[in-house]
Amino acid sequence: MPLKLGSLFDGIGVFPLAAVNCGITPAWASEIEKAPVSITRRHFPEMEHLGDIMKLNGAELEPVDILTFGSPCQNLSTAGDREGLAGKKSGLFYEAIRIIREMRDATNGIYPAFAVWENVMGAFSSGDRMDFRAVLEAFADSPIPMPPSKHWASAGMVRGGESDISWRLLDAQYWGNPRLQQRRKRIFLVADFRGKRSAQVLFKCRPVLPDSKVCGQSGPPSTGESGIFSEETGRHIPVILPIQERQMRGAVKEKDETKFLVSFGRPDEPFPTLLASSANSFSFWYEGEDWRKEGGIRYLTPLECERLQGLPDHWTAYGYEGETISDSARYRALGNSIALPCAEYVMAGICEVCKSD
Structure with a gap:
């Protein structure tokens, strides 16, 4: 039983x-x-x-x-x-x-x-x-x-x-x-x-x-919603740096440039712990570009957050009545x-x- x-x-x-x-x-x-x-x-x-x-x-x-x-x-x-x-x-x-x-x-x-x-x-x-x-x-x-x-x-x-x-x-x-x-x-x-x-x-x-990537029929395929689109990258390789947001805020408050730069982490580092109070962000640019001029910052999508928790794609996208x-x-x-x-x-x-x- x-x-x-x-x-x-x-x-x-x-x-x-x-x-x-x-x-x-x-x-x-x-x-x-x-x-x-x-x-x-x-x-x-x-x-x-x-x-x-x-x-x-x-x-x-x-x-x-x-x-x-x-x-x-x-x-x-x-x-x-x-x-x-x-x-x-x-x-x-x-x-x-x-x-x-x-x-x-x-x-x-x-x-x-x-x-x-x-x-x-x-x-x-x-x-x-x-x-x-x-x-x-x-x-x-x-x-x-x-x-x-x-x-x-x-x-x-x-x-x-x-x-x-x-x-x-x-x-x-x-x-x-x-x-x-x-x-x-x-x-x-x-x-x-x-x-x-x-x-x-x-x-x-x-x-x-094994990781489960799809959550039934509860949403569209994930390839169009996560990360950077392949047509955007072309032959360039994106560089993604997780941001330590609490450390970054402290650096801005203290006007500490060195501490601010360190808060961007490294490409091989995992993302910081997901928080309930805010959406996590990360910086990215393309390999060979000057991050000061060409770089950008964006938030993780809910789909990406689901994947960071190991959940099936779109697990949180819809409610009981399809809302x-x-x-x-x-x-x-x-x-x-x-x-x-x-x-x-x-x-x-x-x-x-x-x-x-």
Whole structure:
């Protein structure tokens, strides 16, 4: 019988998509933003949409084998206010923990068997490094000591209490087939409530799934929408430099020309992390031209952002009733989303350990 998945703070359905690609059935999702809900309903019409997490009772939900959630990161991110789990948005993490406990109490500890949490690496350091300790203690339902170094490693595990917990920092630029061209470091934490399998899920080598480039009939072919048209390039080779926008803004403010030039990066560098607050931009010119005179700057298209996340082309282009999703809503949704190959790796690991039991 296929494993079932429930997705909290679902966004545009990346965890359900990873689940389907690994043979897992998405049962339900919780999300409140209108555009992401419509996008996800289009792709998963059989999956139930439950709305506001604050109004859910885990004891009343359909039991699932896996519960995933990428709770709000605004208060944890180094680019945010750093209020940590005490912040209004990132504090919603505890609502997911509440639902897990309610479901487990209602099913005599059977469901969910696994929980998967995804978030920014700033969670390691926010709250004077106590927030990540609080995350571990919430999953374990028992005290967790701070490491002797007082710093959290990018990978680790703890055992005891209610669950076996492993975490690992995954950077999107090293994942996918072909690899994604985005620098996106995110914590993936796996809690196993029924055994000691979390390390097998997160630390075992396994093949990544091939990249899916087309999303059904939801939009036109991608060749005319991405990058620079072949008729424009002719025989010239475009030089593309990702822009470190935060660094660039700081350089402009400080009137630092050297820092400004460095913010353009190098041709072999991945793009900076996609942000929900703005569209990423890059500079380009043609090989052999003077970039000061012939160069230009443009924003990534939503399609290009989808590809940087490893998503099928046009995944966010249309809603449930065929309505076109605005570019601003797509940028926001994609900036808040999860790199698909990383999610697939975790889902494949859970499937593997469940089959071996």
